[in-house]
Amino acid sequence: MNEPFLLSNLIDLQEIDNEITKLITKKSEGKTVLELKKLEQKYKEVTKAIAISKEAMGDYFSDKKDFDKKLLENENKLSTIEMKLQDTKLNASELQNYNLQKSNVQVLIEDIFKSIDLLNNNNNDELIEIENLENKLTSLMPKLVEISKMLQTEWKDIDTKISEQEQEKSNLISSFPDEIKLLYDELKSQGVEIIAAYKNDTQCGCCGVSLTSSEMDSIQESKFQQCPYCQGVLV
Numbered sequence: 001m002n003e004p005f006l007l008s009n010l011i012d013l014q015e016i017d018n019e020i021t022k023l024i025t026k027k028s029e030g031k032t033v034l035e036l037k038k039l040e041q042k043y044k045e046v047t048k049a050i051a052i053s054k055e056a057m058g059d060y061f062s063d064k065k066d067f068d069k070k071l072l073e074n075e076n077k078l079s080t081i082e083m084k085l086q087d088t089k090l091n092a093s094e095l096q097n098y099n100l101q102k103s104n105v106q107v108l109i110e111d112i113f114k115s116i117d118l119l120n121n122n123n124n125d126e127l128i129e130i131e132n133l134e135n136k137l138t139s140l141m142p143k144l145v146e147i148s149k150m151l152q153t154e155w156k157d158i159d160t161k162i163s164e165q166e167q168e169k170s171n172l173i174s175s176f177p178d179e180i181k182l183l184y185d186e187l188k189s190q191g192v193e194i195i196a197a198y199k200n201d202t203q204c205g206c207c208g209v210s211l212t213s214s215e216m217d218s219i220q221e222s223k224f225q226q227c228p229y230c231q232g233v234l235v
């Protein structure tokens with residue numbers, strides 16, 4: 001099977017495989033994907049910091065919710081009263097009654113606003129911290145979207161290149177005799193790093209070990225011209 005044309009094809013096949021491996025690695029370890037991972041990590045950290053801060057302020061948020069609810073109820077009450085006051089057929093006592101109700105509700109609303117202000121002042125530092133974190137999160141978003149889009153385009157290009165290489169590989173392999181195909185797969189599965197290389201006078205082109213001339217001769221005579229040290233094929 002010392003057919004030099006086919007054995008040199010092994011080098012071409014290996015080059016295609018190396019290129020495919022390089023492309024696959026680029027998908028998971030390229031500059032853009034690493035940048036996206038870093039951004040996502042940062043986004044996660046800020047989100048977590050916000051959640052922790054909010055959890056620590058549980059009492060604040062529950063009080064705030066109660067006040068907001070009361071505020072809404074009283075504002076609704078106020079607009080109902082104001083609507084009733086629009087009625088031109090009200091008698092003097094009704095008018096007085098609604099105006100009294102109105103001023104009572106207005107006092108209540110003012111009190112609620114004061115309570116909210118007090119609550120916010122008492123938690124000012126924590127609220128500023130949360131606001132800063134939320135701003136940070138918002139400012140991370142456009143960059144995240146931009147890098148994700150960029151990565152999608154890059155991956156699409158890489159996938160196109162991979163399928164081109166795969167096509168080239170399958171064309172090449174289809175010209176191989178079965179036993180060469182088997183040899184290649186076997187060496188690959190054994191983890192042989194360089195499967196085929198051009199020989200030189202004194203060294204294995206695959207693993208670089210120095211070879212005696214008698215070793216070189218026996219390699220030449222072997223079925224697939226394989227180096228006894230690394231199993232690589234010397235073309």
Ligand SMILES: [Zn+2]
Nearest residue numbers: 204207227230
């Ligand atoms: Zn070798």
